[in-house]
Amino acid sequence: MKKRGTYISVTLGLLLLLFLYSQFTQPTHISFKAQQGVLDLQTHSFETTPIIGLDGEWAFSWKDFSGQSPIYVDVPNEWNNYKLNDRSVPPNGYANYRLIMKLNPEYVGKRLGFYLPEIGSSYIFKVNGETLYKNGVVGTTKEDYVPANRPSFIAYQPDQEVLQIDILTSNYMFYHTGLWQTIEFGKETVLLPQYSLRLMKESFIIGGMLILAIYHIVFYMKRRNDLSSLYFSLVCLAIAVRTASTGTIQFDLLFPFLSWTTILRIEHVSTFLAFIAWYKYFHSMLHQPLKQSYLKIVIFVCVTSACMSLFLPSSIFTYTKLPFAFFVLCVFIYMTILSVRSVRQGVTEAYWNLVGLALIVYGVLNDILIRLDLLDGMYIAPMSVLFFMIIHVALNAAKYARSYAIAERLSNQLNILNKQLEKKVQERTVKLEKAYQELEEVEDARTHLISTISHDLSSPLSVLKMIAKGMLDGILPLGERKYIDNLYKQVGFMEKLLADLKQLVLMEEKQLSFKFQHIDFEEYMYKLFQSYETKIKAEQLTFVYHSSLEKDKRHEVLLDPIRIEQIFSNLLSNAVKFTPPGGIVKMLVWRDEDTISFQVKDNGIGFSEEHIEKLFERMYRTTPVRIEKNSTGLGLAIAKEITKAHKGTITAHSQPQKGAKFTVTLPIKKTVQ
CATH class of the missing domain: 1.10.287.130 (Signal transduction histidine kinase, dimerisation/phosphotransfer (DHp) domain)
Structure with a gap:
């Protein structure tokens, strides 16, 4: 029950963390809506809102790069969702997007910039007729068209208030068309770091997944019987490849000789084949038998999809993602059922697997609701997948640690058996x-x-x-x-x-008998003071009594009155011996919550703090002066043993020529053996 409560708490905590990240993390931009192809920013200050999204109604000219006779369409959206003469715009073709921006005059000549996301699937970006960026080769036919799809940052310094943005784009291969993501515009000093942050995040994911893949492959090379390490390394490698082929850092930056279509094929094939490894890894982790019929179905679907990605045109194989996503959903449900079954069987890894699955479900649902404008917030599906991978990395690390611990324990036991005689x-x-x-x-x-x-x-x-x-x-x-x-x-x-x-x-040797009695401590200590007062004054010393105990209240303590008087007499005798005539000896009494104390304090010759540790040892004397005083050196040792028999403590504090004080502390109403 405690473990189950821990798993539930961790799950709720991670879900709450994802929720807070989605709801309270500031988005990279705030969308501004254009109307009839015009975005009015004449009163906008980039100091308060440094990045804006160029959303709203753009002028859209189908198969016309000149921008004549446009219709007005909502951006971001794919152009095959638009209607032209009551008919849907086909996915293959070319078009021009145009937006007129009216800037605040104070930003003319200032350093601004554009962030261009993925645009399907080749384009030319122009401002006031000047070409600022090209991605691929835009063509009016498939033959003179070269696809490319890489996000980019473009620095721009406007020289006038009105900017005419033209995006000439064509697509004949990609399943995403046109401006299907938001273009961002704002201050260069803010937008460029955001772009750099995207690069850093992707670099972190790619580097981390590659390191994990290499680590688990090496581990598999050392232990060939552990196939789960191989499967997990392939999954990590697939995530790294997919991130490098779909994000800001793409394969064409690392390998310029690769075409966009080749990169797209690599992305699809790696995803399909890695799914087989992921399926096998789940079975090995959950300790569930692998049904060959189900495995054959998974292999057939993945290999078929991979072959389609290798040999069919991109305009066809890119549409395999949707049916494959439905297939993944079915397998996902099956894996969830297996996880629940493993949880009932007491498999620890299954609990954490369910935690990871819950995070992915929440992340995907969150992103779908945001995509449908039913929820405000940030996309968190990549973050939930990252959490899922971290959980499985931790599970694998725990498994390896257990294996190492078992091997180490067996080795230690063998060494113990071999060296048993020597050890004895x-x-x-x-x-x-x-x-x-x-x-x-x-x-x-x-x-x-x-x-x-x-x-x-x-x-x-x-x-x-x-x-x-x-x-x-x-x-x-x-x-x-x-x-x-x-x-x-x-x-x-x-x-x-x-x-x-x-x-x-x-x-x-615990052979001395004690006669414990319940004594009113205030009355007892005051009688001791009175009985020794005359003797102290005869030594030409001032004897003072002070008690902070309440007079009208009984302060009952279990003690042997004769033995406590013996301690008091010894402490008082030491104070008289080492205090010159005219000095003062004080007797203080007070009470704390569970203890009661008395203290004998003088202003005599004192002793240095270095003697305190040995002060209560037998026959120990601090200085020659004290030896001359005919001290036996046993009084404080006896006082310590009497105090110990009362379950109390005795302490000393002193400085040379500033006197000494000895404090005895006893428990209140505590049974003494």
């Missing part, structure tokens, strides 16, 4: 090396701990030994109180060091 040996070697490294780290840590403890115990023992020796030698009096106090302090320091070390070991 390597894994065990790595494990042994890792275990040895861990043992070395443990040994280094043990050695460092023993060395640190020995050093911390040697100082008070040396003091004890020195005092005892002095008393024994009679140098120090036995009843001197200050020496007895010193002895007591040194013994107390050793006792505290051993007690802290024992408590830290118990916590790290």
Whole structure:
């Protein structure tokens, strides 16, 4: 269901993109309607509308290049749709189209230009009697007529306000006749880039399709059993050939020795034969059996049409397009049915194929409605075909990637089997090396701990030994109180060091018990402040308490009050040790959404930020000054373990000579294991 929703979303998104392109992309020109062979542009400004379409009523003289006795016909249109003496104009013959244009005087002498689309099927373009362009050879008979049909841009600088445009055209071979597309007129600086953009678009399509064709042919040469690559390369090649024979970039530019009729034959034959490849490619992509009877019908129709294009005159074989288009429509419907069947069978490619078919259907319907003046917008059939090809390129790329992934996976599995024993040996070697490294780290840590403890115990023992020796030698009096106090302090320091070390070991091994209680944090912290206030003031320090918690609200936290007081006492003790008399110690309490915090802050000697990472390690001291303060180096490590047991965090921030601040953050009403 998720995949189906993805396909539907992508389809709707691409259809919406085509709709927006059709409806909101600005057309290359705005059509101006001539009346009775006259187009009045005397008030028109090419600054606001730089390109216009020369549509409307043109003077049309059948079999008369002089333009005498014309009738007025709608342009663009094919002349075999016109009526002359209540009879349709035949497709073969010659005629003159004439249009009088009245320009705005300010554009006399300015650089303007004409874009001449395909005109069926040879013509001479004149302005005020001056021949500006010839396409093919215009003739009054088939024998002296040479067809050509290439769009062109013509720069023109008018020297007067009134322009008489004459297009002398003849046709004896092509199924399109006369001015069946709009002629554009406007500023050269705008019209020429539009013409160049057409060239760029066609170059992109031709180059892209040729690259894809070469790529898939090479892939087929490497994997002869994958015929779908060959079929797809032929389809890409046919699109490139058709684009090069029907657009602005035509074969006669690339191969001047080719006649227009030869180019037309190449276009038709490549299209018919490529349709066979397209039919086979669809079957291989949809994983559907190829019915030989249907394949024979497709081959017969395509080969017959190709032979007609090769051997019959162009005046005949060009009319095979309409019946062939009907045949393609029938095959298109059949392919849609096969795609639906493949979708039901779970073939992923079939979903994307239906997406591409939906885009083509929408593009063709859009262009038909625009052609019939039932819808405004841009032609998007070429864009929908491009999207269709991109989808199939992506499908082929995914197929090749899957094949490569399977081959790579099998190769990897084979390598794994071949190197299984070696890998096991390597894994065990790595494990042994890792275990040895861990043992070395443990040994280094043990050695460092023993060395640190020995050093911390040697100082008070040396003091004890020195005092005892002095008393024994009679140098120090036995009843001197200050020496007895010193002895007591040194013994107390050793006792505290051993007690802290024992408590830290118990916590790290999770053997120390905690008694958690639901405590009102505001009331608890304020009582701690009160209990230590007298002691802090006795050290000639100012002790300040500040809480941002709401006083009339209970802030319940699950904690062990004795252990949290131990953290607080340690932090407060450090602040007192390293803050000179007259300094300030602050106790701050606040709450966030899911946590509650307290902070002990002082303005003492502080320490540099480089010590923060190791500050909470065992036996770590920041500076010699701190060592002189009889710090065991275990208080912060114990505080960290207690905080961790409460699922909280403890952080430190400081700068030298600007004090330090330690923050403990605890979760609110969170179950603690």
